[in-house]
Amino acid sequence: MRKLTMLGTGNAMVTKCYNTCFYLELDNGGLFLTDAGGGNGILRQLELAGFDYQKCHHMFVTHGHTDHVLGVIWVMRKVADLMNKGKYQGEFHIYCHDVVMDMLLTMTKMTLKKKDFARVGTSIFLHEVTDGETVTFEDVTLTAFDILSTKAKQFGYELRFKDGMRFTCLGDEPYNEHDRQYAEGADWLLAEAFCKYGDRDKFKPYEKNHSTVKEASELAEELGVKNLVLYHTEDKSIDTRKQAYTAESREYYHGNVFVPDDLDVIPLA
Template sequence: MRKLVILGTGFAMATKCFNTCFFLELEDGSLFLTDAGGGNGILRQLEVTNFDYNKCHHMFVTHGHTDHVLGVVWIIRKVADLMNKGKFEGQFHIYCHDVVKDMLEKMSAMTLKKKDFARVGTDILLHEVTDGQRVDLPQFCMTAFDIMSTKAKQFGYELKFADGLKFTCLGDEPYNEHARQYAEKADWLLAEAFCQYKDRDVFKPYEKNHSTVKEASELAEELGVKNLVLYHTEDKHIATRKADYTAEAKEYYHGNIFVPDDLDVIEI
């Protein structure tokens, strides 16, 4: 059984929840991590979920904003430390575009201990992916794509499993038609929804290049998506977010709606 484990659901400046990141647990027990939040809080989130680093050999990083990339340095440090103690077998692969690759190499060089940094490039491998590039992994075929961000370069991805399931991560900005082939008819679509439409004048999502629940839900309906996961939200309505966002989404989308809290587990 495949599972989507949500590590964080909040936007960059969230304090009531962790930054948006997650991992997939696959049928064979292997783990696939996406982004890592903005600091070493990622280590706690993973610890709470009983994350087994030895089962995670592949990771994807969408972009270089602080709330997505800084935690990756902590992942690199953790994996390097495990390797140096003989507690991690094999290599650890990180997939990202050229800007993120350069950032991670430089931050790792400046912040890691020499023996940990020695693992980068040998046992911890940073793979640059380009728009439309396909990567065949043991559990699925991954295709990376440029989401055409107007802020910082950002990639999403489509995963295609042997049984035909299509899982698409759109990153944390509004949909661009460039991504249609990867998002249309997806079994699972992960999309940002910064706030409810009625609160747009309060949170000003469009100024931040984000969308509301309404727009994300209309998109999923148009694309014929079966299951919609909404995250990367404001954190002022955490207590009622699941119910409120779900209610708004149902007005525009007729598939299955998931508005997870941090550490929620969704069977896919």
């Protein structure tokens, strides 16, 4: 059964939840990981989620900000360690743009043990993807796209399943019209919502090039998507976030809206 597991749902500076990252369970039981948060807290989140590393052979990294890329180093270390202990069979593939690829190569060379780093390029592979490039694995087709960020180069992706279901991750910045073909009419759209519209003066999302729940929901309505998942939020309202964000979203969007907490599992029906 296809499922989305949110490992983290918060923005870069949260302390009451983990940074935004997630994985999908695919039709064949394989797991596909996206980003890894900002540190080795990713190992705890994966453990709590019951993540089976042996079932995960593919990962996508959206961009090089600390709250998305630093956890990848720990994932690579964990996979390399499992490989060296004979507890991981096969290869591990990471898809990312050129800037992230350079960052990961540099950081792993500087920080991993030699026997772990020796796995990079031999059984752990970094694949550079470009805007509009397509990759097929585990019976799904991924198309990477540039969100044209003004802060740091960032890619999102559209994942297509064999039956035509489309799952689109917009990254953690507002939608860009350049990517309409990947988002319009999607079955699932993952979009950032830094805070409620009424709290914009408090959290100042626009100064950080982020959206509010209102704007993300208006976008989903305009694009005609069936299911909207909101993430990369503030954590000051963590106790009421799900209810409050959902209520605001429904004022502007008439599809199914999900405001997950960390470790929530969403069936992709």
